[in-house]
Amino acid sequence: MNAPVEKPKKPAMSLEKAAKARRKFLQSVGLTGGVVGLSLLGYIPVLGASAHRLRPPGALNEADFLSSCIKCGQCVQVCPVEAIKLGDMIDGFGVGVPHIDPRQQACDFSCDAVQCILACPTGSLTYKKPPFLNIREGALLAAAPILKAKENDPEPTLNLKERIGVARLARPSACLAVQGKGFKGQARGAGFPGKMRYMDVDRWKPIPIAEHPYDLPLCDLCVRECPVKGAIELRPFKSADGTSRMQPVVLEPCVGCGVCEMVCPAEPAAIVVDAQATWHGEVALAPAPAVTPKEPS
Amino acid sequence: MSRFADLFMGMLGAAPKKPEVVSERVQTIMFRKYEDKDRYIKEKMHARDHHLVSHKWRNRRWAVLLAVNLLFVFSFWLDIQILEGALTASRFVGFHLIDLNSALQVMLAHKHIIVNLFIGTFTVFLIWVLLGGRTFCSWVCPYHLLAEWAEALHLKLVEKKLVTDHEFHRGTRTVFWLLFALLAIVTGYTVFETLSPTGILSRALIYGPGLALGWVGLLLVFEIVYSRRAWCRYVCPIGLTYGAVGSLSPLRVSFHVEHCFHEGDCRKVCLVPHVLDVTVKGRASEESMSLGPDCTRCGLCVDVCPTGALRYEVKGLSQLL
Numbered sequence: 001m002n003a004p005v006e007k008p009k010k011p012a013m014s015l016e017k018a019a020k021a022r023r024k025f026l027q028s029v030g031l032t033g034g035v036v037g038l039s040l041l042g043y044i045p046v047l048g049a050s051a052h053r054l055r056p057p058g059a060l061n062e063a064d065f066l067s068s069c070i071k072c073g074q075c076v077q078v079c080p081v082e083a084i085k086l087g088d089m090i091d092g093f094g095v096g097v098p099h100i101d102p103r104q105q106a107c108d109f110s111c112d113a114v115q116c117i118l119a120c121p122t123g124s125l126t127y128k129k130p131p132f133l134n135i136r137e138g139a140l141l142a143a144a145p146i147l148k149a150k151e152n153d154p155e156p157t158l159n160l161k162e163r164i165g166v167a168r169l170a171r172p173s174a175c176l177a178v179q180g181k182g183f184k185g186q187a188r189g190a191g192f193p194g195k196m197r198y199m200d201v202d203r204w205k206p207i208p209i210a211e212h213p214y215d216l217p218l219c220d221l222c223v224r225e226c227p228v229k230g231a232i233e234l235r236p237f238k239s240a241d242g243t244s245r246m247q248p249v250v251l252e253p254c255v256g257c258g259v260c261e262m263v264c265p266a267e268p269a270a271i272v273v274d275a276q277a278t279w280h281g282e283v284a285l286a287p288a289p290a291v292t293p294k295e296p297s
Numbered sequence: 298m299s300r301f302a303d304l305f306m307g308m309l310g311a312a313p314k315k316p317e318v319v320s321e322r323v324q325t326i327m328f329r330k331y332e333d334k335d336r337y338i339k340e341k342m343h344a345r346d347h348h349l350v351s352h353k354w355r356n357r358r359w360a361v362l363l364a365v366n367l368l369f370v371f372s373f374w375l376d377i378q379i380l381e382g383a384l385t386a387s388r389f390v391g392f393h394l395i396d397l398n399s400a401l402q403v404m405l406a407h408k409h410i411i412v413n414l415f416i417g418t419f420t421v422f423l424i425w426v427l428l429g430g431r432t433f434c435s436w437v438c439p440y441h442l443l444a445e446w447a448e449a450l451h452l453k454l455v456e457k458k459l460v461t462d463h464e465f466h467r468g469t470r471t472v473f474w475l476l477f478a479l480l481a482i483v484t485g486y487t488v489f490e491t492l493s494p495t496g497i498l499s500r501a502l503i504y505g506p507g508l509a510l511g512w513v514g515l516l517l518v519f520e521i522v523y524s525r526r527a528w529c530r531y532v533c534p535i536g537l538t539y540g541a542v543g544s545l546s547p548l549r550v551s552f553h554v555e556h557c558f559h560e561g562d563c564r565k566v567c568l569v570p571h572v573l574d575v576t577v578k579g580r581a582s583e584e585s586m587s588l589g590p591d592c593t594r595c596g597l598c599v600d601v602c603p604t605g606a607l608r609y610e611v612k613g614l615s616q617l618l
Contacts, residue, residue, distance in 0.1 A: 028466040028531070035492065035532055036476055042491040043484075067406035067485045070399050070414075071496055072386035073504055077373050086500060088507040093486040095509055096385075096500050121386045121393055122403055123411035130409060 042092035053091075053099035054165050054258060054275035056084050057107060058117040058125040062276060064133055069124040071096030075116035081195045081206045083107045084116060100164075102258020102273050109147055109227045109257065110197035110206045114160055127159050138278025139163060145255050146229040149199050158228075165256025166277040167222075167232065169248055175270035176219035177234060177246045183219035186210045187263045194262050196225065209263065222248050222260035222271050229253065232260060252279055300582070301544075304572075304589030308540050310468025313574035316582035323584055326555050341558045348603035354596025358436055366439050370502050384437070384499035385490070386417060393417030397425070397542060398535040399496070402489055405481035425539055428594075429546020433539045434529065435568070435595035439502065440494040440513070441529065447517045448526050448568075455525075463524045465531040467571065474534040494528065495535060526568055536593075544590035547612040550599060552588065554581040556606035563598035563607060573598060576606070587612070 013021070046066065056075050059065050075098050076084045083105045087094040098116075100107055117125040129135060144157035172178050187209050188194060195206040214221065218234075226232050231254040234246045248260070248271060258273040307313055319327075330337050368380045369387065381388045385399040395417030404410055425433060434441050454460040477489040490496055494516055497509040520527050529536060552575050559578040564570040572589040575581045587610070598607045 024464060024466055027463060028469045031465050031527075031531060032469055032472055032476070035473065036480070039477075039480070039488045039492045042486065042488060046486070063485060064407065067487065068403055068409070070386040070395065070403050070487075071490055071500065072382040073500060074382040074386065074388065076504060077381050086504055086507075089509040089512060093488065093491055095491050096496060119381075119388075121382075121388075121395060121413045121417055122407075123409070123414065132409075 042095070045090060045092035045094065052275050053087070053094070054102055054256065054273060056098050056100060056116045056125055057114045057160055057164055057255070057257075058120075058127060058162070059164060060124055060126065060129065060133055061136060065124055066093050066097060068122050069097045070122045072121065073098070074119040074121065075125060078111065078115040078119045079107075080110050081105060081108055081197075100258060102261045103269060104262070105194045106196075106258030106260075106262040106273075108196045108206065108259050109149070109158060110204075112147065112150060112158075114158060117159075128161065135162060136278055138280055141255065142252055145231075145253055148227055148229050149197065149203070151229065160255060163255045163279065165258070165273040165275045166279060167250045167254050167256065167258075167260050167271055167273050168277075168283070169250070169270060170272045171266065171268070171270045172247060174266040174268075175247060176266065177248060178239070178270075180243070180245050181219060182215075182217045183221065183265055184213075184215045186213050187221055187265050196259065196263070197227075218246060219265065220246075220248075221263045221265065225259055225263045227257060227259055228255055231255065249282060251282065254279070300586075304591075305541075305544060307571055307574075307589050308537070308544075308591040309471045310466060313571050313580070315580060319579075319582050320584065323554055323581055326584065327579075337558075341560075344558070344603045351600045354600050354609075358595060359442065361436050362439070362442055365437050366499070366502060369499065373503050383496065383503055384439075385496050392420060394421050394424075396535070397421055398538040399487070399490065401538065402477070402481050402487040405478055406485050406487045408482075422542060425542050426546060427548070429543035429548045430588075430590055431536050431539045431569075431593040432543065432548075434536050435593035438495050438535070439498040441593075443498070443513070443517060444520060444526055444529055447520045451521045451525050454521065460522050465524065465527070467531065469531040470533065470537055473532050474537045477534050489534060493533075493535070495533075529568060536591075540590045547614075548594070549587040549610060549612065550592055550594060550596070551585055551608055551610040552576055552581065553585050553606050553608070555584060556604045557581075558604060558606075562601045562603070566597040566601050568593060568595065568597075 055062075055065055060068060071086070073086055073096070076082075076086060083100050084098045085101065087097045087099060089095055091097065117127055120126070139162045141161060141163055145160055146156045147158050150156045169175060176183055186192070190210050192208070192210050194209050196209050196212075197203070197206040198212055201207055201212065220234050223232050223234050230251055232248055232250050235249045236244050236246055239245045256273050256275070256277070260271045261269045261273050264271050303314060369383060372378055372380045379390060384396055386393075386395045388394065393413050393416050395414060397418060400414060400418040403414070451460065451462070455462055480488040492512065494513045497513055501507060501510055516528050557576055559576060561576065563576055564573045567573050569591045572592045575586050575588070594609070596609070599609060
């Protein structure tokens with residue numbers, strides 16, 4: 001038999017060239033691993049509890065919100081009180097994603113129409129959730145919120161189906177109403193930049209809270225300035241020493257806008273909004289610190 | 298493989314190839330250049346002497362890039378509402394515009410598309426199909442401008458032998474594109490957007506600076522001291538997305554072999570020198586050829602070419618520009 005004909009082989013790559021190619025390959029793998037590894041660090045804040053941010057009205061559930069937000073900030077641009085801020089690197093995957101810090105600047109609905117929802121190009125903020133994105137129990141509002149500012153308009157409601165959080169009297173002992181005290185002066189001091197719409201000042205133009213001082217025999221700022229009808233009220237209760245006192249009670253229509261937290265003159269605020277919390281019924285009247293069960297994420 | 302497929306593979310990372318067939322016309326040109334060497338060299342020297350260093354296209358491009366980004370900034374700051382949003386998604390006098398790669402990330406992560414997202418994506422798709430290649434990169438992306446300056450600094454340091462350029466495999470970018478798409482599907486988060494200096498810079502300009510700028514700074518330092526233009530060349534999936542979309546565009550930079558002296562000045566200034574492989578002696582198969590889809594249409598090669606062998610052209614309407 002004939003021996004198989006040997007095919008002329010391609011000349012092998014020079015050792016130097018091969019080493020260079022190998023180095024380039026390894027460096028490329030290193031670059032890939034490095035960049036992907038860094039990008040996955042974005043998980044840390046998301047998985048940590050620190051990710052519980054108050055999202056703008058109409059926000060999808062947190063995971064869906066983060067996946068659908070395109071990080072363009074159009075919601076920021078339309079907000080008349082500049083309540084919406086964008087996340088930074090410490091928010092991981094939430095970098096560029098909008099949130100509200102209600103103590104600094106709450107959403108007071110002075111746009112009248114949740115325009116952030118209208119501005120959102122991806123449906124991260126939405127009037128109506130698509131059916132496959134489930135609505136968490138207690139997130140759905142029983143009825144469309146009635147804006148006190150629009151109460152006499154033909155259309156007094158706000159096109160908002162779900163709450164973004166729930167207010168809670170977190171520090172009853174700090175609450176001026178619980179202490180039976182009144183309030184005089186600027187709610188958050190003269191230097192506070194937060195803005196709000198006052199119907200008796202201007203229907204359309206929010207002004208700094210500092211320009212709107214109060215003189216109240218009993219502090220009811222959270223109830224007085226709440227933009228949503230029937231979301232909070234003062235109720236009497238018997239305090240530990242037997243005297244009759246008043247305390248704010250959060251009711252079902254609370255959407256979690258955070259105005260109560262912003263205007264609360266106590267430092268830190270006696271009433272706070274639990275971001276992304278859902279409604280689990282009224283918290284019983286009690287002088288002791290009341291705790292609303294938090295929605296497991 | 299067709300030339301188009303070759304160029305497309307080149308964009309994905311394949312090494313440029315010698316042409317299998319060279320047209321007779323090109324053979325004649327090359328033969329003439331060889332035969333009449335004296336005249337050819339004389340012409341070359343003449344062209345060199347009379348070449349005015351021009352920054353025409355670079356200046357136009359920088360002006361456009363700055364104008365677009367400033368329009369975003371002023372639309373918000375001065376509330377003139379012409380171009381609202383950021384580079385990832387915006388509204389131009391009411392029309393939705395959505396960056397293709399950001400839209401892709403959102404669609405893959407969220408697995409749901411609403412009408413506005415679709416409309417905006419389609420608008421931008423059309424724009425870049427017409428403008429072609431990676432025009433977005435060099436004419437709009439704010440990171441490109443910073444990286445361009447970083448690159449100039451890098452080249453100076455290389456010249457002084459203070460640093461060396463470390464090249465990665467160009468296919469790395471394709472791997473990144475696939476990895477980031479996969480990560481979006483699997484994790485349900487738009488993972489790439491966490492790192493994208495394009496989005497970070499655009500937002501920093503419009504909404505104010507943040508810690509994320511530190512990451513952009515690190516990237517620039519990496520490019521200055523370690524690897525020339527690393528992010529744009531080897532990582533950024535936005536460029537690949539736009540390259541693919543713009544691959545059939547009528548607007549392109551074309552190369553005319555007859556005028557070329559094959560000295561390679563163009564390849565030295567180019568961000569994606571593999572698209573200028575046709576300018577290497579013996580690599581052109583046709584008398585006039587357009588550069589591949591990876592070309593960012595930045596015009597640096599057009600500016601630097603002393604003989605006008607590289608030009609902007611609209612297919613079917615040559616010499617329009």
